Amino acid sequence: MSTIDHAATTGRRRVAVVGLGSIGGVIAGALDATGRHDVTACVRHGIARLVVERPDRTIEARPRILTDPAQADIHDWVLLCTKAQDTASSSPWLQRLCGASTHVAVLQNGMGHTERLAPFVGGATVVPTIVYYNGERLAPDRVRYRRASDHDFAVSDDAGGRAFVELLEGTGMQILVSPEFKTMAWRKLLLNAIANPITALTLQRQGVFRREDMGSLVLSALEEAAAVARADGARLADDEALKLRAMLMTFPPDAGTSMYFDRLAGRRSEVDALTGAVIAAGERHQIATPLCRVLLTLMRAADAAPIPGLMEKAK
Ligand SMILES: NC(=O)C1=CN([C@@H]2O[C@H](COP(=O)(O)OP(=O)(O)OC[C@H]3O[C@@H](n4cnc5c(N)ncnc54)[C@H](OP(=O)(O)O)[C@@H]3O)[C@@H](O)[C@H]2O)C=CC1
Numbered sequence: 001m002s003t004i005d006h007a008a009t010t011g012r013r014r015v016a017v018v019g020l021g022s023i024g025g026v027i028a029g030a031l032d033a034t035g036r037h038d039v040t041a042c043v044r045h046g047i048a049r050l051v052v053e054r055p056d057r058t059i060e061a062r063p064r065i066l067t068d069p070a071q072a073d074i075h076d077w078v079l080l081c082t083k084a085q086d087t088a089s090s091s092p093w094l095q096r097l098c099g100a101s102t103h104v105a106v107l108q109n110g111m112g113h114t115e116r117l118a119p120f121v122g123g124a125t126v127v128p129t130i131v132y133y134n135g136e137r138l139a140p141d142r143v144r145y146r147r148a149s150d151h152d153f154a155v156s157d158d159a160g161g162r163a164f165v166e167l168l169e170g171t172g173m174q175i176l177v178s179p180e181f182k183t184m185a186w187r188k189l190l191l192n193a194i195a196n197p198i199t200a201l202t203l204q205r206q207g208v209f210r211r212e213d214m215g216s217l218v219l220s221a222l223e224e225a226a227a228v229a230r231a232d233g234a235r236l237a238d239d240e241a242l243k244l245r246a247m248l249m250t251f252p253p254d255a256g257t258s259m260y261f262d263r264l265a266g267r268r269s270e271v272d273a274l275t276g277a278v279i280a281a282g283e284r285h286q287i288a289t290p291l292c293r294v295l296l297t298l299m300r301a302a303d304a305a306p307i308p309g310l311m312e313k314a315k
């Protein structure tokens, strides 16, 4: 019996997680803990085990670890969990892991997952996802999961989205299957385009949004970006910006953002794929985005001059 036949009859899948950081570590641990699948982590530096701290329990997982793409072969599922700008550098993994019947779930913020992945995955099926949970990498082999919303993921209401739901059965992850995926992706991008650079620039976790003087800045920037999203076809409510600002207030104040952690670690941030994507869409639709441009320019300048030792100071 071939691997694919075996998978079809047992539901057991060979799953490769590329990028074992905040988001990849959480999902690799959750999948491995179900015992339903064979989970492989594709990493640049080996680890002996993977610990996931959750509010309800701590998981100690032992996925198979690969450190060299040459060791990899075709898998049923690939979960790409690198930053958007690291997609191309992950291509040696993708090329080895993807065959015609592989599904590649993209666990990245931003829009345009399918177009971003197309050059690297051959005939594999790309499954865009929206990730809502908050992940924090505490050490190379340890991550923290925080629930930040009613759902951990949203996927499109199509065959790929439903296959992803089936893959994650038993993980406890809450997944919304939505016929309004584009609108949901825009809504999430609005949050990331504004909230992520503000936390990274101020070097403060999400508690910074509870400052009184932050409210009008956040609202104006969200309104600006929401106008772009609407012009691009997102079906947003008239008071979407107000709703999103209110949602930000419900996120745990001690949760960081992925961009905040990039700044602490002195890594290049994802600002071009997030805030930059709103500005680019604004240009296509001839909508001015001055506040997003301020955030983008400041973040690019911060990226260009990393400050050593920030991570240690933040501990
Ligand atoms: N953190 C969060 O709460 C959330 C993040 N997201 C999104 O999820 C995506 C992932 O973010 P996050 O997990 O926070 O990022 P992290 O920086 O924590 O993790 C990214 C991982 O990718 C790895 N990586 C980078 N390049 C390669 C490569 N060429 N080959 C193999 N591994 C590679 C890094 O490895 P190394 O350790 O070797 O550098 C790192 O482990 C982003 O798009 C982010 O916006 C979405 C929702 C919430």
Ligand SMILES: CC(C)(CO)C(=O)C(=O)O
Pocket: 109, 131, 132, 133, 134, 135, 148, 191, 192, 195, 196, 255, 256, 257, 258, 259
């Ligand atoms: C919504 C938020 C801020 C949750 O962690 C996020 O997506 C990120 O950190 O990139």
